[in-house]
Amino acid sequence: MANDPLVIAGKNFSSRFLLGTGKFKSKKELGESIESSGSQIVTVALRRIDPERHEENILEFIPPHVTLLTNTSGARNALEAVRIARLAKASGCGNWVKIEVINDSKYLLPDNQETVKATEILSAEGFVVLPYISPDLYTARALVKAGAATVMPLGSFIGSNQGLKTREFIRMLIDEIDLPIIVDAGIGAPSQAAEAMEMGADAVLVNTAVACAQNPAGLARSFALAVEAGRLAYLSGLPLQLPSAEASSPLTGFLYDNIGSN
Amino acid sequence: MNIVINGHPQQLTSGKILSDIVASYGKPSRHIIAELNGAIVPFDQWAQTSLKDGDALELVTFVGGG
Numbered sequence: 001m002a003n004d005p006l007v008i009a010g011k012n013f014s015s016r017f018l019l020g021t022g023k024f025k026s027k028k029e030l031g032e033s034i035e036s037s038g039s040q041i042v043t044v045a046l047r048r049i050d051p052e053r054h055e056e057n058i059l060e061f062i063p064p065h066v067t068l069l070t071n072t073s074g075a076r077n078a079l080e081a082v083r084i085a086r087l088a089k090a091s092g093c094g095n096w097v098k099i100e101v102i103n104d105s106k107y108l109l110p111d112n113q114e115t116v117k118a119t120e121i122l123s124a125e126g127f128v129v130l131p132y133i134s135p136d137l138y139t140a141r142a143l144v145k146a147g148a149a150t151v152m153p154l155g156s157f158i159g160s161n162q163g164l165k166t167r168e169f170i171r172m173l174i175d176e177i178d179l180p181i182i183v184d185a186g187i188g189a190p191s192q193a194a195e196a197m198e199m200g201a202d203a204v205l206v207n208t209a210v211a212c213a214q215n216p217a218g219l220a221r222s223f224a225l226a227v228e229a230g231r232l233a234y235l236s237g238l239p240l241q242l243p244s245a246e247a248s249s250p251l252t253g254f255l256y257d258n259i260g261s262n
Numbered sequence: 263m264n265i266v267i268n269g270h271p272q273q274l275t276s277g278k279i280l281s282d283i284v285a286s287y288g289k290p291s292r293h294i295i296a297e298l299n300g301a302i303v304p305f306d307q308w309a310q311t312s313l314k315d316g317d318a319l320e321l322v323t324f325v326g327g328g
Contacts, residue, residue: 020328030326045327048268048320049294051287058324059293071327087295087322090302158328185328207328 004235006203008180009096009128009149011067013040016197016231017224018069018182020207021058029216031061037220041067043098043205045074046084059093069130071098078117085122097122098152099131108158112139116146123147132184135169140177151177152205154185155196159208161188164195174200190219190226197230198238263315276315281308287321294323 005012019039024030034042042062062068070088075081078101085097099122101114115131116139122129128149133139135153143151153170156162163186164170174181180202187193193204204227213219263276267283274283280303284294296303297320303311313319 021326022328024326043328044324046295046322047325049287049323054288055325057291057293058326070324073327086302087297088324090295090304091324092292092305093324205328211326 004231006180008041008130013067014038015040015224015227016203017193017227018042018184018203018205019210019220020205021062021211022207023211024216025211027056027058027061030058030211032217033210033220034062034066036217037210037224039066039220039224041069041096043069043071043207045071046088047074067096068093069096069098070094071100071132072118073100073102075099075101075118076103077101077111078114078121081114081118082121085118085127086125089127095126096128096130099129109134110154112136115139116142119143119146119148130182135166135173137169137172137176140173140179144177144179148179150180150182150202152182152184155183155192156186158185160186161209162186163188163192167195167199170196170201171199190222193223194226194230194233197227198233200234203227263313265313265315265317265319267319268321274313278313279309280311280313280319283313283319284308284321294321296321 006016015038017037017039018041019037020043021030072081072084075084081099081101089095099115099118101111102108103111110132112133115133119129119131130150130152131143131148132152140151153173156165182203182205183196183201184205187204187206188209196204206223210216210220265272292305299318
């Protein structure tokens with residue numbers, strides 16, 4: 001939308017839809033999805049090179065105008081996250097990092113305390129830090145102090161497509177935290193993304209739902225439209241919900257009214 | 263000499279240069295990051311970095327992720 005940029009660390013983005021690049025069946029589908037969604041920030045991960053598998057270089061499928069956000073997936077504590085962030089920076093691909101510290105394999109919930117520690121260290125080193133957390137007000141406040149550029153609360157379990165299960169906790173962050181709130185993880189349908197934006201979230205990040213769709217580029221586009229629609233709804237001011245009916249048509253002048261007679 | 267590359271013990275002839283080792287893993291590129299014994303080796307120093315017995319080398323690159 002014109003004149004309503006998402007601003008992160010002083011950088012303006014016209015798109016409020018962030019795309020993850022994992023799980024795509026092909027790099028071609030990924031490239032098409034970035035293009036169709038108009039996403040300007042995409043996440044990538046770092047892994048050991050496997051000489052047995054000659055994979056295409058993912059960066060060749062990401063247009064140069066797109067901001068790379070390297071995640072620290074695989075990190076089980078703050079120091080491992082810091083190590084991954086430094087490695088990513090050494091590639092010359094920028095200093096934006098999504099802190100992701102996870103040491104639970106069933107629910108894949110982020111470790112908020114370790115995330116705050118990593119944020120402190122990396123912010124002090126000049127990284128633009130976007131920490132991924134379980135939505136919690138105290139953690140978010142600590143992240144503000146630690147120098148985070150945004151706060152990224154999860155909507156529901158990673159890859160679960162369950163939508164905004166943490167709705168009320170995200171709402172608190174939107175109300176109380178003076179940083180962009182980017183809803184990350186668990187968003188499985190454009191309607192869920194729109195709901196987050198209508199609540200006042202600043203952006204939404206989706207990966208699994210798009211990557212695993214029958215037509216990833218189509219779903220990526222629909223997510224981008226839903227995010228834009230939700231944002232416009234939020235800016236336009238949504239009406240309150242009422243417990244009973246409130247007629248939309250006038251309640252006078254009906255055809256059967258006999259004027260002047262009893 | 264014995265070195266460990268990405269967690270795998272390997273036997274290599276001594277005096278191997280880092281850039282040659284990376285080349286054997288695929289096309290050397292700035293998108294590959296080398297960490298030798300815990301310290302990042304900048305891309306422009308690969309050709310001057312020789313490995314010695316007992317070294318631990320990590321070679322990482324970008325992949326899809328959320």
